Ligand SMILES: Nc1ncnc2c1ncn2[C@@H]1O[C@H](COP(=O)(O)OP(=O)(O)O)[C@@H](O)[C@H]1O
């Protein structure tokens with residue numbers, strides 16, 4: 374066995390790479406794009422020429438400056454024309470004032486006449502066609518009556534009150550028969566349309582949802598407790614959906630349309646958003662939101678959910694504390710970020726930690742943390758700051774540990790170098806389905822990053838850097854498990870040798886389709902990081918946990 378770092382860790386040398394400012398790199402400015410248009414929460418700030426009608430698209434999604442109306446996208450199958458009396462306030466195309474924008478924009482198309490919902494969602498939630506008809510009528514009257522420019526300057530509560538007053542007046546004027554409850558619901562709907570993210574609002578307000586997946590206007594799924602559920606949410610049409618997508622991405626100075634149909638963004642609350650629009654997504658825009666969790670799960674929660682045994686949790690805690698270099702591997706949504714966040718909970722308070730992420734998700738509790746975030750290119754395709762830029766810059770910031778949210782490309786090389794050169798205890802996640810695969814992914818990321826190194830050299834570098842791989846998995850019943858805690862111990866010939874400390878065995882399935890399985894210790898009493906644990910005074914706790922894990926495993930075998 375060779376290639377591993379010295380068994381006894383030493384305190385990392387003070388920043389040997391002297392701090393050199395990197396021109397143009399300004400970490401910590403997420404979302405501050407040049408020419409950033411609409412501010413969150415002020416979607417109706419279109420600069421309308423007095424007396425003219427602001428740029429409004431029926432349905433309440435109002436263009437903000439810099440926002441491109443994306444209606445060039447072919448609307449889904451033609452809808453039956455709406456009755457004429459439902460369109461009292463729809464202006465003629467010529468009446469529109471173009472919003473003043475920084476970026477060149479295609480001509481905003483005229484507002485469309487209201488269209489009744491084309492097709493009932495598979496679960497319509499009990500709302501009838503007549504509800505939508507009434508809503509359309511009231512909505513148009515509201516748009517006629519209200520000055521959207523001024524509304525955009527109000528805070529949300531006042532704007533809501535304003536809308537409430539006018540809607541109530543319209544209901545009285547038009548003599549619409551509605552119960553108080555129905556009126557409230559209607560008001561809520563209309564406010565969401567005018568002020569927020571339309572039909573998405575109720576989903577965004579829920580804390581129990583992990584992901585929201587919108588597949589075109591009529592089909593929206595959510596993930597709750599690891600299970601996929603269809604919802605009764607639907608959009609008026611694909612144009613409304615795309616407009617909402619537009620509103621989301623315009624907040625970080627991006628846009629999504631036929632010319633640039635793929636876009637990553639995030640909501641003001643930190644939720645990550647991906648939009649892919651027609652013509653690439655065939656059945657209307659596909660919007661995916663990974664909701665930001667305010668309270669990330671802690672290790673205790675993972676134990677409670679049987680994702681890991683109590684002994685396993687203790688061992689992971691020790692691994693985190695004694696500065697093993699850790700790679701967390703897993704598929705999408707398998708709990709990698711959650712696990713990384715848990716592991717960072719064991720970092721001592723006095724360590725200087727720098728995190729690099731695509732979208733800041735980690736919630737470190739330590740006082741001495743610098744959080745960095747990558748930046749996508751702006752509309753002109755400039756100004757991108759990649760993960761590699763961040764990790765490289767990190768090394769000049771005298772970090773003690775570097776945490777990389779997701780290792781996906783050439784930054785793998787820099788992270789391994791950091792792990793290898795005194796920044797022990799660095800961590801990152803990688804997308805792979807087994808510890809073995811994680812290792813080969815790492816190797817191919819370095820090869821594809823253009824480093825002309827022989828395979829064996831890269832492998833030696835990996836062996837010299839990574840101590841532990843923790844594998845997370847989302848099982849088919851929706852539960853998340855830590856399936857491997859695996860050490861990287863050395864090389865034999867051209868092959869990296871690993872040893873499992875812990876594995877999860879699937880035994881079967883109960884009658885409800887829930888997977889039955891058990892965490893099993895492999896009986897290794899002296900893991901490779903033993904000396905490290907001793908150095909930090911953790912060997913007694915480590916020995917205790919390993920022993921207990923083994924006893925538990927023996928009990929299982931009986
Ligand atoms: N052990 C677990 N048990 C139950 N839910 C979990 C567990 N780990 C993660 N989750 C939930 O799964 C979702 C995805 O987790 P996340 O860590 O973001 O996954 P990844 O980073 O692998 O994509 C989150 O909503 C999270 O709260």
Ligand SMILES: [Mg+2]
Nearest residue numbers: 709710711779
């Ligand atoms: Mg993640």
